[in-house]
Amino acid sequence: MKHSGAREAVDSFLEELIVRRELSDNFCYFNDKYDSVEGALNWAQETLRVHAEDKREHVYPLAKLEAGKTHDELWNAAQRCLVREGWMPNYLRHVVAQFLIEYLDVTWKDGLEWFDWTLVDSDCAINA
Numbered sequence: 001m002k003h004s005g006a007r008e009a010v011d012s013f014l015e016e017l018i019v020r021r022e023l024s025d026n027f028c029y030f031n032d033k034y035d036s037v038e039g040a041l042n043w044a045q046e047t048l049r050v051h052a053e054d055k056r057e058h059v060y061p062l063a064k065l066e067a068g069k070t071h072d073e074l075w076n077a078a079q080r081c082l083v084r085e086g087w088m089p090n091y092l093r094h095v096v097a098q099f100l101i102e103y104l105d106v107t108w109k110d111g112l113e114w115f116d117w118t119l120v121d122s123d124c125a126i127n128a
Contacts, residue, residue, distance in 0.1 A: 086120035
């Protein structure tokens with residue numbers, strides 16, 4: 001095959017476009033609390049609760065995170081993309097979500113509000 005990675009790239013794209021989107025749509029449709037922590041599985045809620053007071057190596061106020069002024073270049077690039085384009089790739093959304101939980105010195109809900117305000121394609125299925 002001329003482009004050996006093309007098939008894998010197409011398969012990956014379709015999996016994200018169809019399968020993940022369908023799963024997240026169904027999650028939101030069948031879960032009345034899809035847009036809150038209470039809608040998460042018990043193990044996820046427990047993990048967030050248990051680690052809420054963990055000491056963090058880096059702690060940033062929301063304004064620094066939003067401005068992309070952290071020690072992490074991937075986060076900073078994702079934030080620049082978000083602010084300039086109103087969009088970021090799906091993988092970076094996951095990275096950002098983890099970063100918010102790990103480094104945010106305010107509630108994760110502020111991060112969700114920031115996403116909802118800045119993402120032009122923000123909806124519960126994408127951010128679930």
